[in-house]
Amino acid sequence: MKKKIKLFDPVIGSKEEYAIKETLHSHFWASGSGTGKVSEFENEFKKYVGAKSCVAVNNGTSALHLALSLLDIKKKVVLVPSLSFVSTAHAVVYNGGIPIFIDIDPHTLCMDPDQVTKHITKNTKAILPVHFAGMSTKINNFKKICKENNCKLIEDAAHAVGTVYQKRKIGSHGMAVCFSFHPVKNLAMPTGGLVALNGSDHKKNKKLLQIKRWCGISDRQGVNYDVKNLGWNMYMNEFSASIGLVQLSKLDILNKKRKKTAKIYSKEINLENKMPYNDDCSYHMYWIRVKNRTKFIKKLKNVGIETGIHYKPIHQMSFYKTKSKLPVTDRIGKEIVTIPIHPNLNNDDVDYIVKSINKFF
Ligand SMILES: Cc1ncc(COP(=O)(O)O)c(C=O)c1O
Numbered sequence: 001m002k003k004k005i006k007l008f009d010p011v012i013g014s015k016e017e018y019a020i021k022e023t024l025h026s027h028f029w030a031s032g033s034g035t036g037k038v039s040e041f042e043n044e045f046k047k048y049v050g051a052k053s054c055v056a057v058n059n060g061t062s063a064l065h066l067a068l069s070l071l072d073i074k075k076k077v078v079l080v081p082s083l084s085f086v087s088t089a090h091a092v093v094y095n096g097g098i099p100i101f102i103d104i105d106p107h108t109l110c111m112d113p114d115q116v117t118k119h120i121t122k123n124t125k126a127i128l129p130v131h132f133a134g135m136s137t138k139i140n141n142f143k144k145i146c147k148e149n150n151c152k153l154i155e156d157a158a159h160a161v162g163t164v165y166q167k168r169k170i171g172s173h174g175m176a177v178c179f180s181f182h183p184v185k186n187l188a189m190p191t192g193g194l195v196a197l198n199g200s201d202h203k204k205n206k207k208l209l210q211i212k213r214w215c216g217i218s219d220r221q222g223v224n225y226d227v228k229n230l231g232w233n234m235y236m237n238e239f240s241a242s243i244g245l246v247q248l249s250k251l252d253i254l255n256k257k258r259k260k261t262a263k264i265y266s267k268e269i270n271l272e273n274k275m276p277y278n279d280d281c282s283y284h285m286y287w288i289r290v291k292n293r294t295k296f297i298k299k300l301k302n303v304g305i306e307t308g309i310h311y312k313p314i315h316q317m318s319f320y321k322t323k324s325k326l327p328v329t330d331r332i333g334k335e336i337v338t339i340p341i342h343p344n345l346n347n348d349d350v351d352y353i354v355k356s357i358n359k360f361f
Contacts (some may be wrong), residue, residue, distance in 0.1 A: 004302040005349055008184035009342045011254055019242040024128035025281050030237040032214035034146050035202060037241035042194070044248055049161075050165075051196035053206040056241065057213050060158045060180025062234040063193035064091030065153050066209050067176035070127065076125035081111040081334075082313040082329045084130045089314045097125065101328045103313040108132065108337075109287065113141040120145065126152045131160035131170055132177070133338075134186070134258075134282035139173045142237075154178065159284035160268030161187045162255040171196040176205070179242065186255060187247045187283050189240035224285060241295050257343035258283035268354045270361055273335070278358075285310055288357070289335040295358055296337060303356050308338040 022031065028036055034056065042054040057063050064087055068078070073093035074096035080088050082101035092099040102119055105112045112131040120127075127146060129137040146153045156178035157163070160170040171177045197205050211218045216231030259279065265286055266277040273289035287310070290296045293353070297307050313333040315324050339353060 001347070003230050003352060004244075005340050005345070005353065007036065007306040007308045007340050009155050009340075009344045010183050010188035010339045011250075011343050013186075014018075014060070015249075016243050019246050020239060021158045023238045023242045026238075027219070031236050032217065032233075033220070034210060034213070034235055037238045038236045040096045040321040041236070041241040041244045041248070044245060045171075045194060048248060048251070049169040049177075049196055051171045051177070052199055052202040053197040053208040055195045055197070055213065057193045057234045058236055059086040059191050059234075060156075060178060061091065061184065061214070062232070063077045063096045063178035063195045064088065064128075064154075064156060064346070065232070066212055066234065067178050067195050068092060068097065068128075069212060070176060070205055070208065071095075071126055071152055071154075073125045077121065078126045078128050079111070079116055080128045080130070080289060081130050082315040082324070082326055083109055083132065083311055083313060083333060084156065085158065085311060086317065087158075088128060088130055089320060091157040092128070094281065095296055099314075099320070100124075100314075101320075101322065101326060101329075102134075103190075103277060103328045104332070106136075106328050106332065108135045109332065110135060110137040113138050113145060116142070116145055120149050120151070124151050126154055126268065126303040128154050130158070131163055132334065133161045133287055134163050135275070135278060136160065136165040136170060136280060143174075143260065153235060157307055158185065158193075160314040161185065161280055161284075162282040164280040172198065175201070177197040181247075183242055186258070186282055187244060187251055189244045189247070192236050192240040192244060194236075195205055223244060229276075254343040255282050255346075258341050261345060262286055264350055264354065265341070266328045268358075270358045285338045285343055286341040287336050287338050289332060290337055290360075291335060293335060293337060299360055300339075300356060305353055305356055309336060310338045311336075329339055 089099040109132040155177040177196040211230040214233040217244040
């Protein structure tokens with residue numbers, strides 16, 4: 001029988017089934033105030049990454065939107081990579097800011113600190129790097145740049161749940177670190193996201209974000225409340241949180257499987273340009289670079305292997321079209337292909353993927 005290997009595939013079991021049923025029958029499915037399983041998930045996630053505070057939301061895009069709302073970025077610049085999902089740039093625009101696209105390091109595909117230094121100006125309010133495919137950005141370099149230029153660091157960690165940077169999990173370093181729990185992510189929910197907060201203002205920022213994630217509702221006393229500022233409807237629901245709690249409990253085991261596969265790919269795929277192996281990476285994705293991409297994707301599809309392109313660079317999208325000079329992003333944007341690395345792959349699948357890729361070259 002012909003193989004059919006999906007690019008992404010959440011790992012689910014009886015514990016997720018039980019969690020869903022339990023929430024269903026509890027008749028408590030959601031609350032804007034984030035009590036119940038949502039608050040339980042926030043506490044467990046806080047412990048897992050080592051953050052000072054956590055605020056769960058309905059997706060990663062909302063996490064970025066809310067995190068940037070902690071800064072006043074109206075008419076100010078935020079430096080972002082172009083090789084990312086569009087939400088990275090959209091979150092800047094939602095907040096009235098101007099995203100300026102910065103080139104990437106060809107080895108990690110994360111935003112290049114030297115390019116950031118070249119493009120930073122007095123109008124730059126924040127730097128928003130992405131831990132691409134689960135590989136950590138150089139947080140300390142960005143922190144130093146921020147200190148020297150009086151701007152803030154917000155991290156897009158949508159790919160990086162479980163990634164480690166200098167012996168500590170991503171989520172414990174920056175003032176606001178934004179996660180996505182979209183079903184394709186290492187920690188999967190039907191939909192979900194979270195802002196991890198650190199720094200001396202974490203308690204104040206947590207309160208602010210809790211208000212903003214539920215329509216600006218504050219000062220609740222019994223059935224009475226006030227709205228002092230605009231907020232959005234961005235809270236996480238109980239089903240997502242209950243699945244998230246189960247997924248979090250097995251995250252390290254699942255990430256270990258991803259790493260094992262990444263080690264094999266980095267050793268055995270006969271290509272020079274591919275994602276390097278790093279024991280601290282959570283391997284949300286595994287990328288390779290190929291010259292004849294359309295033909296390659298078709299060939300793999302014909303043998304039952306689904307692949308993807310992550311991403312078409314944001315600065316090439318009609319909405320963002322700019323004259324930015326991003327030679328590395330442009331070159332890699334034409335060649336990048338993502339291949340399956342999810343933990344549902346067995347040894348035979350991994351072997352089949354390696355052999356099918358190597359046959360092409
Ligand atoms: C780098 C990056 N940032 C942000 C997001 C947005 O997350 P969500 O889809 O949960 O809104 C994603 C999701 O794919 C992403 O990959």
